[in-house]
Amino acid sequence: MRSVKSLATAAEAGRHQREWFADLRRRVADGEPFALLNADVPHEIFRTMDIPYAVSQWWASLVAAKQRSGHYLELVRQRGYPDYSEQYNAVTLGSAFDPEPEAGPWGGLPKPDIIVGDATGDVTRKVFDIWGHEPGVTFYPLESAAENEVPVNWWELMPHRWEQAVGPARLDLLTAELENLVRFLETTTGRRFSESRFREVMALVNEQEEWNRKTRDLIARTRPAPLGVVDSIPSVMLPQWHRGTEWARDIAKRFYEEVRERVDTGQAACPDERARLMWIGRGLWYDMGFYQRFQDEYGAVFVWSMYLAIAADGYIRYGDDPMRALAARFAAFTDQLYTPPWSSEWYVKEARLHGIDGVVHLVSDDPRGSYFTARALEAAGFPVIEIHADNVDARTFGDEVVERVGRWLENVVLA
Ligand code: SF4
Numbered sequence: 001m002r003s004v005k006s007l008a009t010a011a012e013a014g015r016h017q018r019e020w021f022a023d024l025r026r027r028v029a030d031g032e033p034f035a036l037l038n039a040d041v042p043h044e045i046f047r048t049m050d051i052p053y054a055v056s057q058w059w060a061s062l063v064a065a066k067q068r069s070g071h072y073l074e075l076v077r078q079r080g081y082p083d084y085s086e087q088y089n090a091v092t093l094g095s096a097f098d099p100e101p102e103a104g105p106w107g108g109l110p111k112p113d114i115i116v117g118d119a120t121g122d123v124t125r126k127v128f129d130i131w132g133h134e135p136g137v138t139f140y141p142l143e144s145a146a147e148n149e150v151p152v153n154w155w156e157l158m159p160h161r162w163e164q165a166v167g168p169a170r171l172d173l174l175t176a177e178l179e180n181l182v183r184f185l186e187t188t189t190g191r192r193f194s195e196s197r198f199r200e201v202m203a204l205v206n207e208q209e210e211w212n213r214k215t216r217d218l219i220a221r222t223r224p225a226p227l228g229v230v231d232s233i234p235s236v237m238l239p240q241w242h243r244g245t246e247w248a249r250d251i252a253k254r255f256y257e258e259v260r261e262r263v264d265t266g267q268a269a270c271p272d273e274r275a276r277l278m279w280i281g282r283g284l285w286y287d288m289g290f291y292q293r294f295q296d297e298y299g300a301v302f303v304w305s306m307y308l309a310i311a312a313d314g315y316i317r318y319g320d321d322p323m324r325a326l327a328a329r330f331a332a333f334t335d336q337l338y339t340p341p342w343s344s345e346w347y348v349k350e351a352r353l354h355g356i357d358g359v360v361h362l363v364s365d366d367p368r369g370s371y372f373t374a375r376a377l378e379a380a381g382f383p384v385i386e387i388h389a390d391n392v393d394a395r396t397f398g399d400e401v402v403e404r405v406g407r408w409l410e411n412v413v414l415a
Helices: 008-029 043-048 056-065 069-078 087-096 122-132 154-166 168-189 195-221 229-240 246-264 285-298 306-314 322-330 333-338 342-353 370-379 400-413
Strands: 035-037 053-055 114-118 138-142 275-280 300-304 358-363 384-388
Touching (some): 008 229, 008 246, 035 056, 043 168, 043 322, 056 069, 056 285, 114 122, 114 168, 122 138, 138 168, 154 168, 154 306, 154 322, 154 342, 168 322, 195 229, 195 246, 195 306, 195 322, 229 246, 229 285, 229 306, 275 342, 275 400, 285 300, 285 400, 306 333, 333 342, 342 370, 358 370, 384 400
Parallel strands (some): 035 053, 275 300, 275 358, 358 384
16 A cells, blocks of 8 residues: 655655665765665764765665565575564665666665664674675774763753763763764875864754744644654654754755644644554654554554654753764663663653554564563553564565454554
8 A cells, every 4th residue: 555645844855865866876976975874873974074974774664664674584594694684784785885876766775984883782793794894895893881870850961961961971982982083084085074064064963953843843732643654754754864964954944843833723634533552663664654544444544653753852952062962862862762661661651642542563573672661651551562573674574464453453552
């Protein structure tokens, strides 16, 4: 089932993404350096230095949406590597092995000169290590540190009191790694890192995410929901990959205004809304129609995904030391989404804020903490159904899932 998008900002973000990628391919063909970055590493440094970059997970989501992930996973398997583990990054690794890269979506992903990933989990690190062995590719790994004691209300502390939320030891480590990354990039690309430009980029990111925060809060308190996740995900995530640009800041503002207008004129994703659903997990990129299937028959609307919510709560960092503030944005990023009690308490907070009636939880193999997320939500009174599948590997997703979710809506959520 194809998803139907109705928001102008979602359409504009899609258009911009195509033009941006064509321009990126041109720049790389002209000899500029190209970086491939994992989603939760500090893109802001590459933005500041005007080094063209793309995001590994964005590329995998595009490949999955084009129903092409099987092809890239096959290339991974042919090299003797597992095709059934951490597919979100393995799909993009497969593009490095493609004998016909230009046959890929949108003309194909150019070959990167530098890749940056963090060492979260055993598999992610290995995927990037293998990639770093390709000729001409340098892998710059970032550590993944942990803290024993964490303040649970991180979403209240992060904007201004991030030192307290994350802890000085983790911030010291990542700040030093980022300073080294800047030196490495200056040496290898010949580009200069300008502190005043960096401050501008950091300020634009905060402005963008402040708009996202207003949008999240507006959707949370509006009944029936003005839009579902099929519109909110592209409107927030495509601009997220352009963080630190005026375009991204401005479209975040227009996204808010468009949602505001829908609220003011009483437009709804599903006027006969009977249930508000939360989707926990990564986007089901090969079947975005999934999220709209339950509206007509059950009046059940997916009003929540992590994408707008983490934009609202996870990125904003103020402070006079921009490099340390940037480190604070990413030192605990994975924890915010996947490590209890940070993640589990946050999902419960968001479920309450949005008046959620039921939670559909996509459990993939690699993100940690799923058990605690489901348990915390159930303990707080929210019904949870788990789907076990990988979000870019359609081979793992069975037809029976839609039926199961339908039965759960009838028997549990709407009963
Ligand atoms: S269960 Fe947790 S702590 Fe133990 S090996 Fe696995 S990831 Fe590490």
